[in-house]
Amino acid sequence: MRIGLIGTGRIGTLHARTLSAHPEVTEVVVTDADGMRAVEVAAALDATPVPTVSELFSLDIHAVVIASATSSHAELIRTAAERGLPVFCEKPVALDLPGTKDALRAVDEAGTLLQIGFMRRFDAGYAAAREAVRDGRLGRLHTIRALTSDPAPPPAAYLPLSGGLYRDCLVHDFDAVRWVTGREVLSVYAAGSDAGPAMFREAGDVDTAAALLTLDDGTLCTATATRVNGAGYDVRMELAGEADQFAVGLDARTPLTSLEPTAPAAPDKPWPGFIDRFGPAYEAELAAFVRAVRGEIPNPCDGQEALEALRVAEACERSRATGLPVAVSDVR
Numbered sequence: 001m002r003i004g005l006i007g008t009g010r011i012g013t014l015h016a017r018t019l020s021a022h023p024e025v026t027e028v029v030v031t032d033a034d035g036m037r038a039v040e041v042a043a044a045l046d047a048t049p050v051p052t053v054s055e056l057f058s059l060d061i062h063a064v065v066i067a068s069a070t071s072s073h074a075e076l077i078r079t080a081a082e083r084g085l086p087v088f089c090e091k092p093v094a095l096d097l098p099g100t101k102d103a104l105r106a107v108d109e110a111g112t113l114l115q116i117g118f119m120r121r122f123d124a125g126y127a128a129a130r131e132a133v134r135d136g137r138l139g140r141l142h143t144i145r146a147l148t149s150d151p152a153p154p155p156a157a158y159l160p161l162s163g164g165l166y167r168d169c170l171v172h173d174f175d176a177v178r179w180v181t182g183r184e185v186l187s188v189y190a191a192g193s194d195a196g197p198a199m200f201r202e203a204g205d206v207d208t209a210a211a212l213l214t215l216d217d218g219t220l221c222t223a224t225a226t227r228v229n230g231a232g233y234d235v236r237m238e239l240a241g242e243a244d245q246f247a248v249g250l251d252a253r254t255p256l257t258s259l260e261p262t263a264p265a266a267p268d269k270p271w272p273g274f275i276d277r278f279g280p281a282y283e284a285e286l287a288a289f290v291r292a293v294r295g296e297i298p299n300p301c302d303g304q305e306a307l308e309a310l311r312v313a314e315a316c317e318r319s320r321a322t323g324l325p326v327a328v329s330d331v332r
Contacts, residue, residue, distance in 0.1 A: 001025050001290065004061040006053055006076060007068030008032040008041040011090060011117075011282070014275060015065050018286045020045040025290065031056045033068070057083060063293045064088070065286070070095060071161060074103040077114060081106040086113035088289040091171060093306045095163040097331070100310055104303040113299055115289050116306040118175045120235075122284035125248035129239055130180045138241030141181065144221035145238040146173040149229035151255075151272065153196075159203035165192065165225055166209060166313040166320075173223045174213075175309040176237060183215040184308070189325040190316035196228050211316045231255035232270030233277055253277075 001024050005016050008030055019028045028047040032038035035051050042049035050056050056064075057079060064080045066073055066089040074094040080087045087107075093100040093116065107114045120126045132138055148169055154162070162168040178184065192206030200207045207228050213221040232255030237248040250256075255270035271277045291297045315326040 001063070001293070002027045002029065002059075002061045003063050003065060004029045004031070004056045004059065005047075005065045005067065006031055006056065006072075007066065008034075008038050009067065010275060012065075012067035013041050014279075014282055015067055015286060016041055016045055016047060018283045019065065019290075020047055022287065022290055024294065029056055029059060029061060053079075061085065063289070065289075066090060069161070070163070074099045077103040078106040081110035081112050081114075084110060084112055086115075086289075086293045088115045088117065088286065090117040091175075091306055092163065092167065092310060093303055095167060097307070097310065097314060100303075100307050104307060107303060113292060114303045115285075115292060115299055116301045116303060117285060118172065118179070118301050118305065118309070119278050119281040119285050120172055120176045121179050121281075121301055122288065123248075123278060123281040126176055126180060126237065129237060129246060129248050130182075132244075132246055133181055133239065137244055138239060138246065139243030141217075141219050141239060141241045143238075143240040144177060144181070144219060145236075145240075146177060146221060146223045147234065147236050148173055148225045149231075149234040149255075150225075150227045151229055151232050153199070153207065153227040156199040156203070159199060159205050162205070163313075164205050164317060165207070165227070166190070166211070166316040167310065169227075170209060170211065170223055170225045170316070171309045171313045172235075173225070173237075174312040175305060177213065177215075177221055177223070178305075178308060178312075180237070180239070181215060181219065183217050183219060185213045185221075185312045185315075185328050186216050187214045187325050187327045188212065188312060188315045188319050190319040191323075192320045200227075206320070209316070209320070211319070213312070229255070231257070232267075233273050234271070235274075235277060249277075 190211040192209040196207035208226040257266040
């Protein structure tokens with residue numbers, strides 16, 4: 001199997017390393033807008049660099065992995081679909097609903113495979129939470145608390161291109177809530193704060209956000225995110241039911257210090273970032289992609305999942321702007 005990879009930033013390099021080590025992948029062909037970076041990554045992994053995306057698509061490749069800038073995702077998905085190529089794409093498909101739907105339509109018309117990179121679906125803790133909900137150990141699930149806290153803001157230049165905190169960051173939580181529970185989000189009520197670094201106000205974004213989600217079975221979920229969590233990278237989900245309560249992401253490296261006198265000490269090495277925290281999940285999702293391309297398993301996370309999570313994020317942006325609850329069904 002010969003796989004083309006577009007984008008050799010942090011995640012792209014991780015994907016290139018994972019694919020190069022996969023026993024079923026015979027060659028990885030990489031390209032990047034920064035040609036020298038692609039050459040350096042290829043040299044380190046014994047991969048093949050090519051100077052342009054056009055040249056990559058002209059080669060005899062069997063699948064494409066997209067880890068390039070968000071603004072390029074939709075066009076690259078359409079190009080791959082036109083060539084009948086299966087695609088793994090980091091979220092999002094596009095930053096808006098029309099762009100997302102256009103790309104998904106191209107995939108449907110071509111009859112090709114599109115897997116979206118919601119890596120939490122491949123994390124052991126989130127998978128265990130999904131199983132706990134389905135096997136009834138929680139009893140009736142009534143409350144979910146989801147959070148994503150980054151230790152430091154991204155570069156200022158990234159913010160105007162990111163789509164905002166709900167679409168860029170909390171969309172992972174929205175997907176995880178849907179996947180773990182098997183329920184849909186009916187409505188949202190969201191707020192955000194730009195009281196932190198000035199670059200967020202300049203970009204029309206917020207550095208901290210919160211949303212109350214109501215699921216279609218009445219379960220209530222709070223989802224919070226911040227770009228300025230100095231303690232470290234903190235991603236958790238708590239599920240409370242009538243019979244029990246479970247937590248995902250609570251371990252010896254969770255950047256959380258209890259002030260109770262009998263509690264364990266603060267972590268010596270808190271999680272520094274998403275690649276460290278979710279490294280095994282990133283590897284597992286690409287292994288699943290290879291198996292899906294080979295026809296061994298169905299697509300584990302198709303483009304419709306990305307569309308539904310984006311609709312929730314869009315509803316949150318509308319709620320933040322208006323100060324009013326928004327029904328997800330009104331986001332079309």
